Amino acid sequence: MDTKNIMIVGVGGQGTLLTSRILGGLAMKAGYDVKLSEVHGMAQRGGSVVTFVRYGDKVAEPIVEEGQADVLIAFERLEALRYAHFLKKDGVIIVNDQRMDPMPVVIGNARYPEHILEELSEKYTVYAVDAMAEAKKLRNLRTFNVVVLGMAARYMDFSKEQWIEVITATVPPKTVDVNLQAFEVGYNKKGEQTV
Amino acid sequence: MSEKVLMLGNEAIARGAYEAGVKVSAAYPGTPSTEISENIVRYKDCIYAEWSPNEKVATEVAIGASMSGVRSMASMKHVGVNVASDPLYTVSYIGVNGGMVLVAADDPGLYSSQNEQDTRAVARAAHVPVLEPSDSQEAKDFVIAAYELSEKYDTPVILRTTTRLAHSQGLVELGERQEIPDKPYEKNIPKNVMMPGNAIKRHIYVEQRELRMSQDGGRMDINRVEYNDTSIGVITSGIPYQYVKEVLPEASVLKLGMVNPLPRPLIEEFAAKVDKLYVVEELDPIIEEQVKSWGISVIGKEIFTVQGEYSANLLRKAMLGQDVTAVPADVPVRPPILCPSCPHRSTFHVLKQLNLHAAGDIGCYTLGAVAPLNVVDTTVCMGSSISTLHGMEKAKGKDYIKNWVAVIGDSTFMHTGVNSLMNMVYNQSTATVLILDNSTTGMTGHQDHAATGKTLQGDHTYAIDIVGICKAMGVPSVQFCDAFDIAKLRPMIKAAVESDELSVIVVKGPCALLEKRTWLTPCHIDPEKCRRCGMCMKPGCPAITKKDDGSIVIDDTMCNRCGLCEKICPFGAISRL
Numbered sequence: 001m002d003t004k005n006i007m008i009v010g011v012g013g014q015g016t017l018l019t020s021r022i023l024g025g026l027a028m029k030a031g032y033d034v035k036l037s038e039v040h041g042m043a044q045r046g047g048s049v050v051t052f053v054r055y056g057d058k059v060a061e062p063i064v065e066e067g068q069a070d071v072l073i074a075f076e077r078l079e080a081l082r083y084a085h086f087l088k089k090d091g092v093i094i095v096n097d098q099r100m101d102p103m104p105v106v107i108g109n110a111r112y113p114e115h116i117l118e119e120l121s122e123k124y125t126v127y128a129v130d131a132m133a134e135a136k137k138l139r140n141l142r143t144f145n146v147v148v149l150g151m152a153a154r155y156m157d158f159s160k161e162q163w164i165e166v167i168t169a170t171v172p173p174k175t176v177d178v179n180l181q182a183f184e185v186g187y188n189k190k191g192e193q194t195v
Numbered sequence: 196m197s198e199k200v201l202m203l204g205n206e207a208i209a210r211g212a213y214e215a216g217v218k219v220s221a222a223y224p225g226t227p228s229t230e231i232s233e234n235i236v237r238y239k240d241c242i243y244a245e246w247s248p249n250e251k252v253a254t255e256v257a258i259g260a261s262m263s264g265v266r267s268m269a270s271m272k273h274v275g276v277n278v279a280s281d282p283l284y285t286v287s288y289i290g291v292n293g294g295m296v297l298v299a300a301d302d303p304g305l306y307s308s309q310n311e312q313d314t315r316a317v318a319r320a321a322h323v324p325v326l327e328p329s330d331s332q333e334a335k336d337f338v339i340a341a342y343e344l345s346e347k348y349d350t351p352v353i354l355r356t357t358t359r360l361a362h363s364q365g366l367v368e369l370g371e372r373q374e375i376p377d378k379p380y381e382k383n384i385p386k387n388v389m390m391p392g393n394a395i396k397r398h399i400y401v402e403q404r405e406l407r408m409s410q411d412g413g414r415m416d417i418n419r420v421e422y423n424d425t426s427i428g429v430i431t432s433g434i435p436y437q438y439v440k441e442v443l444p445e446a447s448v449l450k451l452g453m454v455n456p457l458p459r460p461l462i463e464e465f466a467a468k469v470d471k472l473y474v475v476e477e478l479d480p481i482i483e484e485q486v487k488s489w490g491i492s493v494i495g496k497e498i499f500t501v502q503g504e505y506s507a508n509l510l511r512k513a514m515l516g517q518d519v520t521a522v523p524a525d526v527p528v529r530p531p532i533l534c535p536s537c538p539h540r541s542t543f544h545v546l547k548q549l550n551l552h553a554a555g556d557i558g559c560y561t562l563g564a565v566a567p568l569n570v571v572d573t574t575v576c577m578g579s580s581i582s583t584l585h586g587m588e589k590a591k592g593k594d595y596i597k598n599w600v601a602v603i604g605d606s607t608f609m610h611t612g613v614n615s616l617m618n619m620v621y622n623q624s625t626a627t628v629l630i631l632d633n634s635t636t637g638m639t640g641h642q643d644h645a646a647t648g649k650t651l652q653g654d655h656t657y658a659i660d661i662v663g664i665c666k667a668m669g670v671p672s673v674q675f676c677d678a679f680d681i682a683k684l685r686p687m688i689k690a691a692v693e694s695d696e697l698s699v700i701v702v703k704g705p706c707a708l709l710e711k712r713t714w715l716t717p718c719h720i721d722p723e724k725c726r727r728c729g730m731c732m733k734p735g736c737p738a739i740t741k742k743d744d745g746s747i748v749i750d751d752t753m754c755n756r757c758g759l760c761e762k763i764c765p766f767g768a769i770s771r772l
Contacts (some may be wrong), residue, residue, distance in 0.1 A: 012531060024364055028201050035330075036364040038203070040226055040640070041308065045559060047531035047738055061437040062330075062363035065508045067523045085521035101740045102529035106732065107567045108741075110527035119524075133533055133753065141752055 001032070003056030004157065005064040009083045010075030011100050012039075012047045014143045018170070019073070020051040022149065026158050026166045027055035035062040045161055048079060048102075072124075073152050075131075075145065076100050077116045092153040093120055096144065097128040127151055127189075134185050140175065143182035150186020160187065202367040204360040207331040208298060209234030210367065212241065212268050213337025215294075216375035219260035220244040221253035223610065224639040225272030226307035227361035228300035231653060232270060233642075234509040237268050239652045241372065246642055246651045247575070249610040254282045254297060261295040261351075262387060264378035266342055270298035273314050278611070283351070284321045285389050288397035290349035292378050294342035297323075303477045304504040307638070309557065309576060311502065313478040317772070318353050318455045320400045324408055325353045325455040326417060327433040331365035337452060339373075340417050344412060344453075348404050355454070357477065359434045359504060375479030405456045412458020420465055420734040421448045428460065428469025430482060430493070435475045436503075441507040442514065457485055468489045473514065477505050533562050535738045536712070536755030538678035538704025539631055542602070543745035544640065544759065545685045546570045547712035551598050551692065552624045553629075554587070556580035556612070557638045558604040567735045571602065578603070584626050585619050593625045597692055600627045605661060606636035606644040613664065619697055620669045627691040627698045630661060633706040661701055671696040678704030681762055707755055716771050717754035718761055720747055731769060 006023060020036050027034045032055040034152045039049050052064040069087045074080030074095040084093065095117065104110035113119075120126050129151050135144035146167065153163050164180060169181045202210065208231050212220060220242055222232040235244045247253035250271040262269035271279060276299045283297065299317075302308040309769035318325045324344060328337040334356065341352040385393045412418050424445045431439050432451040439448060442496030451457070451466040462668045466472050466486070474483040474495040498513040499505070511517040533540045539560045546553055546563075547570050554562055555571035556579060564571035573583055580601040588596045603612045608630050619626060636642040643649045673689065676684045684702065691698035718738075720731075725747060732739050738753035739760060749760070749769075763770040 004638075011529065013534070024201050028199075034201060034364070034366060036201070037359065038362045038364070040229075040362055045531040045534060045562065045638075046529075048529040059365075060440040061507055062365065062434075063506060078529070081524045082526050082529075085523045088748075090689050091270065102527050103735060103737065104527045104530075105533050106737065106740055107735065109566070113298065113524075113526060123567055186426075195316065 001056050003054050005069045006053040006071045006073065006156070007050060007064050007069045007083060007086055008053070008073045009048070009050045009079040011079065012045055012049045014049070014075045016049050016051045016075065016147055019149060020053050022166055022170045023053045025170055026162055029162060029166060030158055032056055034060045035059045037062045037175065048082060048089065052081060071152060071155055073148060075148060078102070078112065080120060081113060081116045081163050084124065087124055091124050092155050093126045094123050094148060094155070095126060095128045096131040096148050098130070098132050128188050129186065131186070135182065138182055139179055140178045140187070143175070143179055146171075146179045146182040147186040150183040151189050153183070153187055198369050199366045200363050200369060202331045203230055203362065203364050204233045204328075204331050204334045204356060205230035205362070207334035207367050208270070208338055208354065208356070208368065209237070211335040213238040214335070214370045214372050216243055216266055216373045217268050218265040219257065219267040220270070221247045221256035222270040222637050223247055223250050223253055223275060224642040225275050225360040226639055227298070227302060227356070228270050228272045228275070228298060229358050229642065230361070231298055231641045235268075236651050244651050246644060248645050251281060254279040254286070257295055257297070258286050258289075260292045261291045262354060263292070263380050265291060265293040266295070266375055268296050270306065271300070273299055273301045273312050274310065276309060276314055276317055277407065278577070280321070283323065285322045286351050287323045288389055288394055288401055289387055291351060292380070294345035294349045296338065296341045296345060296354055297351060298356065298645040300361050300490055301355060301357045301478065303357055308461065309574065310772045313481060313483040314355050315454055316479055318355070319481065323351055323353050323455070324348070324453060325355050326402050326452055327355045327454045328360065328452070329433050329436040329450070330360070331363065331367045333452070334360065335367055337417060340452070341391070348408055350404055355433070357434055360760070379530070402692070408453070409456040409459050411451055412456070413461035415453060415458070417452025418458050418461055419452070420461070420508060421450065421485065423447050425468055426470045427473070428465060428475045429475055430465070430472065430486070431475040432482075433477070434698060435477055436511050438505055438507045439475055441512045448604060451722055453481070454482065457482060459489065462486060463489065463491070466493075475499065475505070475510065483652050530565055531562060532565065532735065532737055533559065533705040534738055534755050536707040536757035538633055538702070538707070539563060540568070540734045540736065541678045541681060541704065541757070541759050542631060542684070542702050543568045543570045543627065544763070545681050545688060546600065547733070548685065549689055551600055551688070554580040554584040554601045556601075556603040556607050557724045558607050560604060560631055562601055563602070567733060577607055578615050581612050581615035581619060581628055585615065585622070585624050588626055589622070593695060596626055600688065600692060602629045602631055603633065604637065605630060605632040605646055606642075608661065609645045609659070616665065616670070616699070624697045625695050627688065627700070628687070630701045632661060632701050632703045635706050635709060637706045637708075640732050641706065648660045665699045670699050672698040673701070674698070675701035675703055678702045679757055679759060681759070707757070712756040715756035717751040717756055718749050718758065718769050718771055720749055721768045721770065722746060726766055726768070728765065731764050734759060734763070736760060
């Protein structure tokens with residue numbers, strides 16, 4: 001199989017790292033060679049964060065480069081726009097439809113772009129979900145990542161059972177049930193929210 | 196085949212230490228090296244692991260363990276090697292009894308550092324061999340190889356990593372721990388006491404050792420030649436090897452596992468067999484300049500940058516003239532910021548109100564230099580806030596620093612700030628030093644240190660009393676204050692900077708990431724009372740934003756209930772309803 005390139009982007013503290021580890025674990029269980037790149041340290045403090053997951057028969061470099069990503073999972077709208085040029089021509093974007101103002105916007109030095117999803121839809125296939133609203137319904141805000149992952153699951157090479165197995169093994173034991181519910185919510189969103 | 200698991204580069208290094216039979220590990224946290232110790236501690240049944248107060252101490256702990264006859268490891272980020280360079284340059288002369296490895300993690304691209312220095316340059320100057328792995332599997336294997344070389348050639352060995360390797364995950368095949376019997380300690384004054392008469396002889400040994408390793412390099416498994424099409428040959432090592440494989444799968448490659456000393460005969464043999472020779476190395480032209488000095492023609496930094504990380508696309512552009520870079524959207528940057536409810540924000544808000552400059556230091560609070568706070572004026576290195584402020588006073592007089600303070604975190608104070616404060620006492624400073632005590636090493640992800648009362652291995656221990664140290668050194672005024680008690684903190688700082696005596700204020704407040712105050716309700720702005728003056732937005736809390744209609748709102752999913760905004764709102768519009 002050709003190497004599959006996934007990018008997970010968001011704001012430091014949103015859980016991109018955990019998400020990439022779920023994906024990495026999944027690809028390994030499925031028997032692929034896997035490499036992941038993560039971001040630690042200062043950038044995790046509310047900055048723009050990107051992690052890469054690559055899997056296939058044999059993976060050399062651990063990063064995804066411009067024009068190579070098959071799937072872009074974005075936990076925030078502006079971050080989806082920031083990294084969209086990493087996608088292949090027919091790339092898919094799964095985006096959490098949430099706005100988080102970066103500090104230059106908060107203090108009035110920059111404007112948060114409008115119509116991001118519409119702009120992205122002109123070039124790419126975009127699936128959006130208000131994962132925070134869904135997570136609120138589940139009474140556990142931290143599950144929003146797994147809602148997004150549930151939606152992304154439709155566009156990757158693993159069975160639903162494999163996803164469930166890896167999520168169960170990766171999230172904190174006390175939160176397994178609620179995370180599986182979150183996955184289910186995202187998984188069943190397919191097509192509903194296409195922009 | 197044995198089990199394969201997905202491991203972070205740093206986790207694989209820890210596994211390598213375990214399998215190599217290491218018995219003592221010492222470190223000070225620093226991105227991108229921190230997770231080495233955090234994973235080594237998983238093997239605490241057979242490896243003693245500690246956070247030392249700084250990298251010099253950690254390296255000396257490892258040296259002592261090696262002298263006593265066991266395998267030891269010290270790990271640190273690249274700038275930590277500077278702190279450790281005093282023992283490093285001399286342990287190069289002494290060599291080892293039990294094998295000793297120093298892991299140095301460089302940060303090309305400056306993900307979380309104050310400079311982009313290349314540890315290989317330090318290693319060349321110190322005449323210490325360097326191994327450089329290119330994925331997680333090699334990270335583990337090279338640790339084991341490093342101990343073998345260390346003992347075979349009687350030398351400490353540096354394992355050099357970079358952020359990309361340290362923080363990438365790849366599959367690693369696990370092995371068993373080798374039980375290495377402790378070597379007996381042998382009193383050997385000519386080898387272990389580095390005074391001039393002994394050191395002069397050991398220096399001769401060091402030079403011979405380096406030559407021998409260079410000659411033997413061709414027979415080391417960690418240096419590998421992959422002959423393919425010989426019209427192009429590439430000398431590379433570490434993570435850049437992966438980019439070379441992506442871009443030039445048909446080229447011949449000399450993959451160096453040992454990057455100091457360079458295996459000269461092997462390189463000369465490879466160079467003679469290929470038509471066009473490249474050196475692909477991140478940061479400084481360490482390999483390139485040596486190879487060129489042997490009269491070999493290579494292409495290197497004339498087409499590659501000395502800055503930042505490489506990538507396959509960067510190589511494609513430089514070597515093949517293929518520009519595949521796409522144009523990114525023009526979007527606002529998202530720089531890192533202090534977290535909601537960070538106690539540093541409260542302190543910086545007070546400093547800003549008092550119109551003070553801050554000599555800064557290394558930690559999350561360096562972010563006090565970022566808008567809208569902009570109160571941190573300087574940042575050099577660990578511990579430097581206190582000593583640079585002292586230098587300013589001595590240069591321009593005590594009145595000049597009446598609008599200055601030094602700010603330093605608790606872990607950084609224990610690292611090297613304590614020496615600088617000692618200097619202030621001794622040389623009669625009148626400065627004000629704020630020790631921002633959040634009871635952890637925050638930026639690197641919450642590690643314990645000498646003043647937290649807990650060890651790396653999770654044991655309770657004596658917590659060094661920061662106030663007590665300052666008093667014992669003779670600081671005339673030592674006070675402490677809650678970071679969020681701004682009504683008390685403001686006059687305290689004002690009086691301290693105005694006074695003609697040295698003052699330390701320990702500003703206490705737990706790291707926001709360690710205290711999720713979910714038992715409190717989030718802050719809320721009453722739109723009836725709010726006059727949209729924007730005062731609450733001045734400290735730059737990311738939970739407070741202005742909507743397009745001009746109204747100001749607090750995101751209750753981000754608010755961590757510190758109440759700073761409630762205290763600074765002049766109209767009583769914010770409450771925790």
